[in-house]
Amino acid sequence: xxxxxxxxxxxxxxxxxxxxxxxxxxxxxxxxxxxxxxxxxxxxxxxxxxxxxxxxxxxxxxxxxxxxxxxxxxxxxxxxxxxxxxxxxxxxxxxxxxxxxxxxxxxxxxxxxxxxxxxxxxxxxxxxxxxxxxxxxxxxxxxxxxxxxxxxxxxxxxxxxxxxxxxxxxxxxxxxxxxxxxxxxxxxxxxxxxxxxxxxxxxxxxxxxxxxxxx
Numbered sequence: 001x002x003x004x005x006x007x008x009x010x011x012x013x014x015x016x017x018x019x020x021x022x023x024x025x026x027x028x029x030x031x032x033x034x035x036x037x038x039x040x041x042x043x044x045x046x047x048x049x050x051x052x053x054x055x056x057x058x059x060x061x062x063x064x065x066x067x068x069x070x071x072x073x074x075x076x077x078x079x080x081x082x083x084x085x086x087x088x089x090x091x092x093x094x095x096x097x098x099x100x101x102x103x104x105x106x107x108x109x110x111x112x113x114x115x116x117x118x119x120x121x122x123x124x125x126x127x128x129x130x131x132x133x134x135x136x137x138x139x140x141x142x143x144x145x146x147x148x149x150x151x152x153x154x155x156x157x158x159x160x161x162x163x164x165x166x167x168x169x170x171x172x173x174x175x176x177x178x179x180x181x182x183x184x185x186x187x188x189x190x191x192x193x194x195x196x197x198x199x200x201x202x203x204x205x206x207x208x209x210x211x212x213x214x215x
Contacts, residue, residue, distance in 0.1 A: 063122035070115035
């Protein structure tokens with residue numbers, strides 16, 4: 001067997017963390033003399049990939065959970081709370097809606113609006129990291145291969161805008177979070193009527209105006 005056949009195809013270098021500086025110098029010398037070295041500091045990519053995959057999976061999980069919470073509360077408002085408040089308002093001899101407006105509606109609106117924020121932010125992060133740098137802009141500009149997710153991104157951002165800019169400021173007046181005159185409350189009701197997202201083929205209704213505790 002010749003001497004050349006005894007030369008390894010690649011040298012594996014294992015070291016303790018306290019010997020990092022020595023290992024760096026040794027690898028530098030070996031590579032300078034043409035000896036191929038497998039060295040964790042320059043060759044180990046698996047942990048980085050695992051970190052990226054775990055981060056993307058957690059972000060995707062957060063995006064899905066917060067989105068389910070957001071849309072679930074949307075249907076709660078329209079299927080349960082709004083009809084219940086209307087029935088309570090019509091029942092003149094009943095207990096009224098004061099308890100719901102004071103305790104239930106503010107809590108539901110709190111989770112509703114912040115679930116919208118988490119859904120949007122986690123979605124943006126997912127587009128940026130899972131689809132490469134600039135994924136959000138590619139989606140918003142409907143670049144090739146990003147058309148479908150771009151539609152979802154636009155709908156999510158529009159719905160987020162509606163929640164925070166149109167619905168919540170007016171609902172605060174309706175449910176008494178901020179002081180408002182009867183005229184201001186009436187205007188708030190008109191502004192915070194259910195909104196439709198025309199880009200969707202199904203009805204996407206937001207929160208109907210909530211009646212006053214005294215109403």
